[in-house]
Amino acid sequence: MNKNNKAATEAVHVSSSHRAHAQLREQLLRSRFLPGQKINEVALAKELEISRTPLREALNRLVAEGLLMDRERGFSVPGLEPEVIFDLFEARVEIECATVRLACERAEEAELEALSDFLDESMAEPPDASVDRLIELDIRFHDTIAELARNKVLRQLLTNINGRIHLIRWIAMEGQRDRTQNQHREILDHICAGDTEAAIAVMRDHILHRNEDILAAIKAAYGHVYTRSSS
Template structure:
């Protein structure tokens, strides 16, 4: 019985994580637990456990006496997450270069050859997934499972920025940068690989602010089309932070 309960919690957690990443739960929106439990076909107990896990993951906020809310899109927070991502990946690629065998790196080169093909019908979500797979596979070569798990959690929280990048035509640039990073790794040039990867990940604060504005516009576009435009306040950024190149 306990195993069945845990399995249900895991399933609900997976479903809610997908909804949160895709902003099917809209920023600052209060979670209607009764409606959500009915939609997922589960009781309130596993739903609550899953919601609490999403609070710990940074997707939701919990306000006593009010309930759970989808966390707002905060440019400063996303900027901070990009800094964390950069630190994780730059550290990870250094370990990967020291530990990876040549066939492991060649397998990633084969993956890039396959994934870069212009296949009709690929969605933006498909392209973002391929982008994440490259980064995850590179860091996995570090042999450090904790780094991989941290990267996966960070990636989920900034995925919408990657969606916007892809929709704005960054795909070809991303592919060439991936190849350059991989080549540096294959050459065992740790300094160059770290430099290229850091530049590839970097986002300036003003770029993230624009991405958040575009993200809000897309999330709420349905309301505007229906004649119910909603005012959305974007949290201010902290002074004295921001410009990176």
Template sequence: MSTDEKNADGAHQGSSSHRAYAQLREQLLRSHFLPGQKINEVLVAKELQISRTPLREALNRLVAEGMLIDRERGFSVPGLEPEAVFDLFEARVEIECASVRLACERAEDAELQDLADFLEGSMAESPDASVDHLIELDIRFHDTIALLSRNKVLRQMLSNLNDRIHLIRWIAMEGRRDRTQSEHLAILELIRARDTEASMAAMRKHILHRKEDILAAVKAAYGHVYTRASA
């Protein structure tokens, strides 16, 4: 095989791996797999129409991001053990509070006005909007604050945590739209006032972090995925 052929083969494998990663990540976010479920690499490779090598690259990438677990003899989906979920939400609280603190210091007034305009538009969304869409709006609000913190590492860490707690956030969002929107507005106004301590306190209160609330969301999440699996 010539050098050009090797390069072309490597590029194709890389493209296949990236495609597999994107598709598997989306399936994990949409709870296509059950918590704790072992990944059948043969079936997944067949479903995605790729070879095992680029599939393994995609799976290892998802392991590095905490979306999958390497069990040595195969890969599996993380479970919803309460303590592990508590840790994820605790980490999210600290990252979000740090982002809010830095946004208070670094965000420009015009940028905060843009965020206010976004919130106004999101509040006008149809009351029949899907939970998936509401989650997207919620993530965009929090991601924008991380962006305004001017700290790329914090923003990347928050993005990863959002992926890993997506199902719990999905469950927790049901029935909380009005409360979530009003809390977003309150947080934004405190940032605009450059009130660091109050904005951090409001963000901490806003994020699901009490153990009893997280435990209830975990139980609801298990009920959701297993009910859908049996349907």
């Protein structure tokens, strides 16, 4: 095999792995797989029309992101163990409070105005907007705060944690649209005013952090995925 052919083959391999990673990540976030479910690599390779090697690379990337677990004889979906979920939400609270503090110090006026315009658009979403759409808007708000913090590591950590608690956030969002959007506005108002402590206080209250509430969301999440899988 000449160098050009080899390079072309490697490029196709990498592209296939990236595509499989993106597709599987989306499926995991959408709870296509049940908590604790073992991944059938043969069936998955056939479904994604991909060879086992780039598929394995994609699965290993998802393991590194905490969205899959590497067992001795294959891969499986993480369960919703309360102690793990508690730790993830605790980490999220601390990261989000840190990004708020840094955004208060580093965000420019034009950037805050753009975020305010985004919140106006979010609140104008129709009353029947899906939970998926509300989660999308919620994630964008928090990610923008992290971007304004100008700390790539904190932003990457937040993205990773949000992926791992996506289902719990989805459950917790139901019926919480007005509260969520009002608190987004309150957080931004405090940032614009340079009131760091107030912004952090609202952010801490905004994020699901009480163990009893998280436990209730975990139970509801199990009910959601198993009900949907049997329908």
